Amino acid sequence: MGFTADAIKAWRAEPRTTQCGQPRYSALAITTAQTLPAVFHLALRQTEGLMTFIIGLLGLDLAVPDHSTISRRAETPEVPRPRLGRESVHLLVDSTGLKLCDPGE
Secondary structure, three states: OEEOHHHHHHOEOOOOOOOOOOOOEOHHHHHHHHHHHHHHOOOHHHHHHHHHHHHHHOOOOOOOOOHHHHHHOOOOOOOOOOOOOOOOOEEEEEOOEEEEEOOOO
16 A cells, blocks of 8 residues: 555645534545455454554554544445456555556556
8 A cells, every 4th residue: 555645645634614623534534444444345443453554554644534434424435346366456545546556557
């Protein structure tokens, strides 16, 4: 899993101009959190743990949405399924969203 510099900047939500509460995570962060369970068949608590591990492993200073935030802001993302029996699959995050790639793409 990799994060581009633009994705890191886009991780935090833009401030609202209304008097409602301020969101902490952008749509990109929530979409990332919703894609992992679809790809790896995880529960939301497991997804939160996996994201914390990956972001820590990459040495990034990003907050991870907790499982209740992921659930509350849930939409069903359209996720391309990796083909079984092939080489590893790469999950890339950039400012435009998420992409699953085969090696060499």
